[in-house]
Amino acid sequence: MTTRARTQAEAEAEAETGRRPEPGRRGVLAAGGGLALAASGLLTGCGGDTKGGGGGDRFRAAFTAGGSQETLDPHVAPNFVDQARAKALFDTLGTYADDMSVRKRLAESWESDRSGTRWRIRLRQAEFHDGKPVTAEDVLYSYRRAADPETGSPSQELLSAIDFGASKAEGKRSLVLVLKAPNFEFPTVFAGPGTEIVPDGTKDFRKPVGSGPFTYVSFTPGGTARYRRWADHWDGAPHIAELEIVPANEESARLNALLSGQVHYAADMAGASVDRLKKEGSTRLLTAKRATAQQLLLRTGRKPFDDPRLVRAVQLGIDRKALVRVALAGHGEVGDDLFGTGLRGYPDDLKPRERDVEKARGLVKDAGADGLEITVETSSVDAAWEAAADLMKGQLREVGLRLRVNTRASSTYFSEIKTKGVAAFNTTSTLPVSDFLQQRVRGGAARNQTQYASEKFDALLTRARTTRDEKERLALLARAQRIARDESGLLVWAFSDATDAVGPSVRGLRAAPPNSHDWARFDRVRLG
DSSP states (O other), rough: OOOOOOOOOOSSOTTOOSOOOOOSSEEEEEETTTHHHHHEEETTSSSSOOOSSSOOOOOOEEOOOOTTTOOOOOSOSSSSHHHHHHHOOOOOSEEOOOSEEEEEEEEEEEOTTSSSSSEEEOOOOBBOTTTTTOOOHHHHHHHHHHTTTOOTTTHHHHTTTTTTTTTTEOSSSSEEEESSSSSSTGGGGGSSTOOOOOOTTOOOOOOOOOOSSEEEEEEEETOEEEEEEEETTTTTTOOSEEEEEEOOOOOHHHHHHHTTOOSSSSEEEEEHHHHHHHOSSSSSSEEEEEEEEEEEEETTTSSSTHHHHHHHHHHSSHHHHHEEEEEEETOOOEEOOOOOOSSSSOOOOOOOOOOHHHHHHHHHHHOOOOEEEEEEEOTTTTHHHHHHHHHHHHHHHHTTTTEEEEEEOTTTTHHHHHHSEEEEEEEEEEEHHHHHHHHHHHHTTTTTTTOOOHHHHHHHHHHHHHOOOHHHHHHHHHHHHHHHHHHHHHEEEEEEEEEEOOOEEEEEEEEOTTTTTTTTOOOGGOOO
């Protein structure tokens, strides 16, 4: 999840690839949700039982869509809707458990040599929808394609660690991946967003062929995607005959479609909608606690945040409890400026970050920045951001900083904050801690938006990934994170809950973090 993943992930609300606009975790809250539903037929009474989503054996799920530039290319899957569609059509070598540890999927087994540079993978017997077997050559092609920066995979940086010239197939169902440097955390890549296995040579995804539980029927970019149950899936046939993933960009449109019985599943419900659904009572909420890291990115490579005193002043100056209570409507927990609370590799002995107005004010004065105006970038991409920005404006005024809020268009927000501004809101869904640090915090990483650079942090991260012993590896990751917590400019002010909602006839789904195996596992759905 991103991700979150949003790892998706990242799954997440990040348009790091620059390939097309990203609606993000909360969806684009611009006018058009009702129009999108109308275009998909949901507001026109298109047959079936309207009390159960439109049909007895047809399951309908409503997501925020990505517009007319959408594609079914699974290697370009930054949004939740992209990942849900990819999960229906394709499969990956591995899959994430809730804690982001990796479980087997298309891979029957994997093991490394003692150096951590050679990984031998054995594939299970599985077929693509056209009856051809999934082979080692398909894996090599898929990973080579996703590792190409031109493709835009969320996992590009992680896959680029593979030496494809030295990697090879050893028969139909076995391959060896050779890494450019040791990495005992490498199996996390097998489950990453944008690592789906496609047939060797695939370039056209207008009528995609995968090995997932559903086969392609039709798709309109920015519109409805339709799939049919595949009886020969290696993990068993889906319980439903048909799946439809429909666009509903406004949260209110998804909510109303669920309550009126036009869809069975409404993705990504936030504070007020969650409260309404709790009171309404006929639907069921699938809430993954603390699934999304709410961040304020402080660009340490630019003034004024090249001065660590001002980074520290902002960390101490904001009131995290008030932000959770108001901006998240209580649906979350305070953050301590580190990603991945509760996940494998997160340090569990941190002293909570407490607000200290006097200390923060003293740091601002020492930096000669009393009265300094700082612009923070925000957007309606996430329903919590604008409320959080308004709160922070008042909180930081108490420590001597003046916050000016610059609201950018949702459609271009993530591409713009990659290069513009000194502070910006962001979110990241559940991902393995080591992958997040490698992609978002390591110096020089393409997705390191705070421009943080620390030789000490990088060295610890490298030692962690090249250490064979699991206990020692996690201890090194914890040491690296403690450094980044104070210095990186990645201010995690809260972890918000991720909530989807399902209608009364739906069985087989459980609450799970975005990017994990059980999130949007529509092949396990039962109706009635």
